[in-house]
Amino acid sequence: MLLTRLSIVLALTISAWGSPSLSPHVRHETRRSLPHGWVPIRRAPSDTVLPLRIGLVQPNLADIESLLLDVSHPESPNYGNHWSPAKVAQTFRPSKESIDTVYEWLTSEGISASRIKLSNAGSWVEANTTVAEAEDLLRTEYHVYSHASSGVEHIACNMGYHLPEHVTKHVELVTPTLHFDVKHRGSENGLKRRSNSPVAKPGQPGFGPVSPKTTGSIKTILNELENCNEQITPDCIRALYKFVYVPVATKKNSIGIVEYTPQAYVPSDLDMFFTNFSSSQVGQRPTLVGIDGGVVQAIEEGFDLNGESDLDLQYSMALVGKSQPVTLYQTGDEIEGASFNNLLDALDGSFCTFEGGDDPTEDGIYPDPFGGFEGAADCGTVKPAFVISTSYSYNEADLTPSYTARQCAEYAKLGLMGVTILYSSGDNGVAGNSGECLFTGQEQGFGAPNFNPTFPATCPFITSVGATQVNPGAKVTDPESACEQVIFSGGGFSNYFAIPSYQKEAVNSFLTKFPPSYPKTMWNSTGSRAFPDISANGANYVVAVDGEFELVFGTSASSPVSASILSAVNDARLALGKKPIGFINPAIYSFKGAFNDIKNGTNEGCGTQGFSAVEGWDPVTGLGTPNFPLLLAEFLLLP
CATH class of the missing domain: 3.40.50.200 (Peptidase S8/S53 domain)
Structure with missing residues (x-):
């Protein structure tokens, strides 16, 4: 009920605001190169639906190391005084300003308030968009990528994406964009998938640097x-x-x-x-x-x-x-x-x-x-x-x-x-x-x-x-x-x-x-x-x-x-x-002296x-x- 009321208030607030003042888009995240084996093969169909998720900046993350040391360093008077889940949630819950700013930006770009959802913890703003809408929002291009060895196809944006300058300080990351471990819908839009095989997931034979x-x-x-x-x-x-x-x-x-x-x-x-x-x-x-x-x-x-x-x-x-x-x-x-x-x-x-x-x-x-x-x-x-x-x-x-x-x-x-x-x-x-x-x-x-x-x-x-x-x-x-x-x-x-x-x-x-x-x-x-x-x-x-x-x-x-x-x-x-x-x-x-010091051997690699x-x-x-x-x-x- 609290979140329902919050959504209503946000919708009314957004309506009252009207269009926000314009600010230039700036690059928010960049990938310099693709993970090995992935190559772009075509532009993503403009009508493909993407589950756009915007991760909001969490307050107090800059202090998270000191907060963790406070309960885990032997010299701390609070050693062992671990936090409750509720205290963790309260400490790192994104601010109302961040939520409002992202809502205002999305609605000003033509995403209706009815399509925007705030996660119950307030950490993510969600909106299902088409590829065309996401490209316009993020000033990027989405492509279909294929993995050479498996033939699996995956939708991701091209090397970087942008956010309005006034929005970027409220956002940690947006998915799906550059992240090749992120799973999103798309099989109904012609993407190839192996049966029983997700995109770049732990558990697949030979996955990752750790495999017995x-x-x-x-x-x-x-x-x-x-x-x-x-x-x-x-x-x-x-x-x-x-x-x-x-x-x-x-x-x-x-x-x-x-x-x-x-x-x-x-x-x-x-x-x-x-x-x-x-x-x-x-x-x-x-x-x-x-x-x-x-x-x-x-x-x-x-x-x-x-x-x-x-x-x-x-x-x-x-x-x-x-x-x-x-x-x-x-x-x-x-x-x-x-x-x-x-x-x-x-x-x-x-x-x-x-x-x-x-x-x-x-x-x-x-x-x-x-x-x-x-x-x-x-x-x-x-x-x-x-x-x-x-x-x-x-x-x-x-x-x-x-x-x-x-x-x-x-x-x-x-x-x-x-x-x-x-x-x-x-x-x-x-x-x-x-x-x-x-x-x-x-x-x-x-x-x-x-x-x-x-x-x-x-x-x-x-x-x-x-x-x-x-x-x-x-x-x-x-x-x-x-x-x-x-x-x-x-x-x-x-x-x-x-x-x-x-x-x-x-x-x-x-x-x-x-x-x-x-x-x-x-x-x-x-x-x-x-x-x-x-x-x-x-x-x-x-x-x-x-x-x-x-x-x-x-x-x-x-x-x-x-x-x-x-x-x-x-x-x-x-x-x-x-x-x-x-x-x-x-x-x-x-x-x-609590560990046996190892003094021999190397960990070769990279020639x-x-x-x-x-x-x-x-x-x-x-x-x-x-x-x-x-x-x-x-x-x-x-x-």
Whole structure:
């Protein structure tokens, strides 16, 4: 009712205003180059309907780092005093001035007030427009783009769009425009789509810089600690990180693993794995939370569709043990799929429970117009687990700075609410997906010279996890090295995000003691967010996939293993009546000796050896791998 009244007031106000004073259009967002593989093939039909969504500027975002540090830095008197969803919503709700300005602009351009809708949380202004109307509003051209390898077609505007000068300061971004991970309607207008295959979505086989690799099936399982250099099992992880813990506060604690359809675990694979490594868990399954029609599909099988989920769940469940439930956030239906923002919509209750609001983004449209999930989009329907691990990513250059900034702010809001977010750092060293690097101007391609960081690993409000290995012939008690078997630990420096305060001392120490020998044109040396933050083993994992044991490699393993260890830290704190650890980066960068320093190995890519793992923090393995007893002790000393 409140929003209905607000819409009426806005309509009357707009009518009273009449035409606004004219102001020149200025460029609001620019893309210097297309994501690799996409080419324009024709102008978009002028009558194609676009779900235009205008993301309004959120107040107080400039202070979000300091607000997050206030509840997550060990020296803060407010450490652990996490916010409620309502407080998050109130703090970042766009102003009435921003809402009014955008409404006035749209109506002055001929979009009737009846076609304009304000999201309940006030974060987005929505209006379905034709391509012709959108081109006039944004002073741009829309084209149909085709992906060379898949034949999928996608509508986006040409390299940039414009807004009136008086409007631009009230708008963060507009979709669909430059963002190739954004899903919008169009199949009825002649766009080609593969069945069961969305445009540029996590979950598609081979998507992104994080994708587990296998060297094939294993004939004999070596389940002894002296064989951890050849095969990693749960016992190897426990030995490597001194991880011995029996949960005692399982009803208070929670851990979540994120998967994107069509990626799916195979139930019989879980039992096969548990039979060999954790017999008491045979028959146990993760708690399924389907987001936007997410289901554990059993139609298609193969390593590229089952390897990720099997790996994530087998190790996270075995490491936390039978008594601690593991929640599976299965995101996206089988037809359209989903993206990270669809997950955030479901998790971030501040957009959906405060004043009945939601945060609609066009990363997945539900009800699915292509015949999939027929329900409404999940928005604020899922209570976030205390620790959430995701083993998917984009190249940072795939997305625009405005898009990544808005999404990164959502991770900060989850941190304010006490949630620990972990992302794999990437499997291609300093290169991006499939070894793509950057030319001058951020154009991606093979043979390019410049390093290509991954996202969300570069977001300063998540914990990025790199990969290590037990060296061939080494003992499980010997120091690990950076992973150089099959994959290379993703790491480097963001081209979009500035260095956060909690990281400055560690990164500056690295740059002073071990200055990279590469020209500064090859990596961002201007004081940017560096990654990863921590690391864990990422080589030679024994995983049951489609009825066979295979050797699996990737930061896909490092993230859920780290999440399991951090979940045990939460369990111990909750058992003592303390708060969950929440956003851990300010704390872990202040700890001394809580991580095993990795001093060997590199993360090659882009025709180079990449960076080197050295004493202290480095852009290969971060602070190092967890030493569980010391890490637990540090966190238990905090309020």
